[in-house]
Amino acid sequence: MHVNVDELYGQALLVLEQCLALQRDDNSKGTGPTCHVYLYYMKGNFSEAIEKLQKVEDLNISSVGVRVAATEALVGLHLELGQDDIASTVADVCRHLIDTIEIEIGVGGFEVLDARIKAIEGIVKLVRGNIKKAEAFFQGAQEDKCCTGGFTSIACNMVSEEILLAATCALGQLEVRTWGSHHPKVGIVLTCIAFLFRHKAMREHSSSLLIQEGLYRRAIDLLSAPPLDPGGVEAKAHRRDILALARGGYAETLCIQQNRKAEGEKMKSWAESNWRNPRLTLAEALDISEPSSEVPVIDARVSRVL
Structure with missing residues (x-):
């Protein structure tokens, strides 16, 4: 059976646009663009993918978990494009965000996010050839304690609207699962x-x-x-x-x-x-x-x- 990939991408984007209309809080506002990123990436449209992820950087502190996820994706895209210096800067900005929240604002419980950022910093060092520093970051990520706070257990307290949002985002991604082998x-x-x-x-x-x-x-x-x-x-x-x-x-x-x-x-x-x-x-x-x-x-x- 012939599959029109462009048509499927159009359907997926339509579903995700409907998803954006359901957004109420900052976590939801961050989830929408990150789902779009998958579609743009698969089409090879890196500029659109990066632009969507950069918008997540404008969210407030309550959505720091989503921002870390966006940073992971941004760093990956820049590294794939060979933009190692930009990837390093993006990782540094995210590190500064977490440190600022914990030190200046006094909010704790970021062990898991801190571990994820260390992993991001590690892969940047690895790509740039600094093996020893990369190893130190990866070891630090493994040693960090796991966190059971809201940032890592969002799904545990989902209200009906959030369930619909998550299901819609998933449907949007499933629309393009035609690549297979x-x-x-x-x-x-x-x-x-x-x-x-x-x-x-x-x-x-x-x-x-x-x-x-x-x-x-x-x-x-x-x-x-x-x-x-x-x-x-x-x-x-x-x-x-x-x-x-x-x-x-x-x-x-x-x-x-x-x-x-x-x-x-x-x-x-x-x-x-x-x-x-x-x-x-x-x-x-x-x-x-x-x-x-x-x-x-x-x-x-x-x-x-x-």
Whole structure:
């Protein structure tokens, strides 16, 4: 059965617009935009997604739990776009918010939110290559005590209107659950699997070219890779490293086949020109034959090669 994805997105946005009309308190006002973000993200409209999340920053202190959730999403979007400095600033602003509430206003019970912010700060440090600081933040997040206050148990005291709001938001998201195995992040997973087969073949001095090629081709298709031609559409900022890695690995499988070497060299050239990781060259990321202190890690959360 043919599914019109654009039509489903339109239906989902309509449902969420109805959801916005039901908003009464600040928590609800924050929930609406964050649900819209999912739709915009799946359509690749990062600017609209970021704009919606930034609106949540204008909410008052009573909605601090929603603001932390929006910060998590904002940081993730900026990291996926390679905007590491902005992601760091967003995390710092959220940290300042929590510290201000606890110290100047004297409101406590933010252990869970504090742990979530530490996790946000940790992934920013990780992406920027500061492993020791990232480890400290992640350990701090694990050690924080859990909180049972209203900020983490909103659903326990839901009135009928809030139940309707939550159900409507859920329906809006379900309208676009048509990706299934076609979700772009499946392409990231397939890239990882292709590298596993590549590593296995190298260790065992065997060949799995057909398997690797099939995985790379499927991954590149799911990641919506632009044409290889010089005049083709430039790769989008998000997932560029993953695409470069997938095409770089695919190029290797082609270059060792004499009749496809020219195709492989063309793909390799594209991959090298689109690689943006400042701490690891594409050649280093692809060279897993020897143990090294610098090894590539594919993080599917932010679609980056770390």
